[in-house]
Amino acid sequence: VPVLRSHSRALAACLLALVACGGPEPPRAGPPSIVLITADTLRQDRLGAYGYFRDTSPALDRLAEEGVLFERALTPISVTLPAHVSLMTSTLPLRHGIKGNLIDAHQRFEGTGGLRTFAQMLRDAGYTTAAFISAAPVKRHSGLNTGFDHFDEPEASERRADATTARAVAWLENGPPSPLLLWVHYFDPHKPYDPPESHAGLFSDTGEIARYMRARGAPGPFEAERIWRDNNHYDAEVRFMSDQIGVLFDTLRDLGIWENAAVVFVSDHGEGLGQHAWIGHGTVYNETILLPLIIKLPAALGRAGERHPNLTSLIDVVPTLAVALDLPLRDEDRAQLDGVDALAAEPQRTQAYAERVEKQFDPRLWSPGRKYALTEGSWKYFHLTEGRDQLFDLANDPFELRDVFISNPDVARRMREQLFAILASPTGTVPDAPPLPDAIRRQLEELGYLE
Numbered sequence: 001v002p003v004l005r006s007h008s009r010a011l012a013a014c015l016l017a018l019v020a021c022g023g024p025e026p027p028r029a030g031p032p033s034i035v036l037i038t039a040d041t042l043r044q045d046r047l048g049a050y051g052y053f054r055d056t057s058p059a060l061d062r063l064a065e066e067g068v069l070f071e072r073a074l075t076p077i078s079v080t081l082p083a084h085v086s087l088m089t090s091t092l093p094l095r096h097g098i099k100g101n102l103i104d105a106h107q108r109f110e111g112t113g114g115l116r117t118f119a120q121m122l123r124d125a126g127y128t129t130a131a132f133i134s135a136a137p138v139k140r141h142s143g144l145n146t147g148f149d150h151f152d153e154p155e156a157s158e159r160r161a162d163a164t165t166a167r168a169v170a171w172l173e174n175g176p177p178s179p180l181l182l183w184v185h186y187f188d189p190h191k192p193y194d195p196p197e198s199h200a201g202l203f204s205d206t207g208e209i210a211r212y213m214r215a216r217g218a219p220g221p222f223e224a225e226r227i228w229r230d231n232n233h234y235d236a237e238v239r240f241m242s243d244q245i246g247v248l249f250d251t252l253r254d255l256g257i258w259e260n261a262a263v264v265f266v267s268d269h270g271e272g273l274g275q276h277a278w279i280g281h282g283t284v285y286n287e288t289i290l291l292p293l294i295i296k297l298p299a300a301l302g303r304a305g306e307r308h309p310n311l312t313s314l315i316d317v318v319p320t321l322a323v324a325l326d327l328p329l330r331d332e333d334r335a336q337l338d339g340v341d342a343l344a345a346e347p348q349r350t351q352a353y354a355e356r357v358e359k360q361f362d363p364r365l366w367s368p369g370r371k372y373a374l375t376e377g378s379w380k381y382f383h384l385t386e387g388r389d390q391l392f393d394l395a396n397d398p399f400e401l402r403d404v405f406i407s408n409p410d411v412a413r414r415m416r417e418q419l420f421a422i423l424a425s426p427t428g429t430v431p432d433a434p435p436l437p438d439a440i441r442r443q444l445e446e447l448g449y450l451e
């Protein structure tokens with residue numbers, strides 16, 4: 001009887017699909033596995049797929065050929081922990097309330113306001129969830145382990161891409177039950193810029209990188225030779241990371257996971273590298289908020305090689321997957337998602353919001369107070385709580401070098417109103433967590449987080 005039943009079900013499936021079924025019904029594919037790669041501190045412009053002049057990213061360029069490349073994806077905040085919380089909950093920092101990898105007032109993700117992570121949502125939907133992370137800001141103390149069955153982190157402040165890849169590959173080769181949510185976090189492009197010996201000499205020319213970066217306003221107040229060297233080492237780390245991601249991708253192909261999986265590649269923020277008098281991140285200029293974002297869907301859903309020119313936010317990643325993969329999420333979880341479907345036929349997003357943290361840095365380099373940014377079309381508006389607002393015309397000034405606030409009063413007024421409407425939305429506050437463990441505090445300091 002079961003044989004007959006399954007036979008008639010196969011027949012019904014053929015009729016429903018209105019296609020000629022010449023042979024036995026192929027096994028029905030379950031919900032697709034999802035591989036989410038976050039590359040910490042990776043500028044969008046440093047990948048070949050985004051037009052960079054150096055060969056920094058062969059494995060990622062190949063991913064772009066198989067997936068959709070988003071040309072204008074922005075992070076809402078260029079700091080590791082809050083950006084990852086925005087990604088995983090599809091909410092802005094205004095709502096989830098986490099604003100830094102703070103040492104003095106330790107904040108951690110604890111589902112404040114009832115927020116749940118993508119890992120929690122998928123685990124409830126029957127997924128096996130695993131994370132392999134590479135650095136201190138997103139270790140267990142951050143709360144980002146929430147929802148993961150398996151959470152693998154380095155003992156030290158950070159580890160290189162080869163070490164993290166090896167752990168993820170070993171786990172995959174053990175054959176965990178499908179479908180999978182696999183999150184792999186890489187940290188190589190982050191400071192210090194110290195590529196492994198195998199890659200250290202890859203990009204040593206300073207003339208070409210100097211021309212490229214001078215067009216973008218570098219080296220600012222810094223010694224030029226140092227900035228060009230930092231850029232060269234940064235690019236070498238990007239190449240090392242990309243090669244290791246290639247090893248992970250090859251494993252997924254060898255194990256037969258790749259074809260039916262969604263693979264997302266994104267960064268949490270970029271890096272100044274000498275633009276706007278800044279080397280690290282935390283700012284709201286495009287070199288730190290513009291992200292590489294590539295989404296490869298399961299082969300059956302197609303869309304290979306597409307390029308998406310419209311604005312996208314990091315908070316759109318989860319809702320886009322939810323729609324494209326028809327994920328079996330609970331209604332409350334769907335209702336939580338503030339992002340939009342970035343692959344919808346009609347673009348759903350016209351604006352993208354970002355904010356900067358308040359820090360007590362060298363005042364010559366870091367203007368005081370908070371700073372908020374709104375991007376719409378080719379305009380970008382800055383509101384500074386302790387300074388004059390600014391407006392940039394990205395069509396004519398893509399690197400944000402000339403403030404045109406004075407000559408465009410109508411645009412400025414309209415965008416200021418829109419930005420203030422966003423800032424007036426209900427905000428979340430996160431209670432201070434217990435003091436950071438000393439070891440984690442030391443590790444964050446080692447990585448340059450002196451907040």
Ligand SMILES: [Zn+2]
Binds near residue numbers: 041079080081268269
């Ligand atoms: Zn980061």
